[in-house]
Amino acid sequence: MKNTLPIALSNRHVHLSEEHIKILFGEGHELNKTKDLSQPGQYACEEKIDVVGPKNTLKGVRVLGPARKNTQIEVSLADGFTLGVVPPVRDSGDLAGSPGAKLVGPKGEVQITEGIIAAARHIHMHTADAEDFGVNDKDRVKVRVGGERGLIFENVLVRVHPEYALEMHVDVDEGNAAGVKNGDMVELIK
Known part of the structure; x- marks a missing residue:
């Protein structure tokens, strides 16, 4: 039986829905892959956005692809303090009742009512x-x-x-x- 495996640190990032990609980057925009991530089919994008919380802004947050059904912002607890929100520790996709923020891209902005988590x-x-x-x-x-x-x-x-x-x-x-x-x-x- 095996018992060792590699670990990786996940920095703050955002997964965007198709709808939010259009609003933030413009109609017809396709995400531009800069590098593949360790999980097959997942990749870091050239695109970045600003996440605006009640207290402060996280500038240049990396977008990861591909697009998801729901927009999800994954931050550390320290990032939550910077933003002025308390991100719940959740499994990916479990967004109900989590805090929201304003997302600002080069072509537009969108206010989300939930979606900020500290990934479990x-x-x-x-x-x-x-x-x-x-x-x-x-x-x-x-x-x-x-x-x-x-x-x-x-x-x-x-x-x-x-x-x-x-x-x-x-x-x-x-x-x-x-x-x-x-x-x-x-x-x-x-």
Whole structure:
């Protein structure tokens, strides 16, 4: 049975709906890929927007593609403080009751009533990896980080799909607290 996997730090970013892409970047705009991300089909875009909260603005927040059904802004808890909102720690797509903000692009702006979250720590696993690790989709596990600032992350969601690549995701605040960098190996504890 396998027990180690790579970790990656996720910086603030936004996933936009098709409707919001049109408003922020103009009718007929297509997102421009700058690089592929670790998860198949996901990519960082050339496009950036400003996220305006009640207290402050996060300028130049990277857009990730492809377009999603609902606009979602993923920030750290520290970013939430900067904006003046309290982002709930949620699984991706669980946006009900989360704070909103004004989004400003080069061609327009849109006010969203919800969509800002601090993404819950999670592991992407291919179905074969889940079998190797002895876990199932939606399991919650612990993950040990070694080193000088070692710690154990609890309540880590396992997400299994035949198109996922093996990798744990934490936000920048969590990664910095644990002293990890992209590609470091961590240990899954069932």
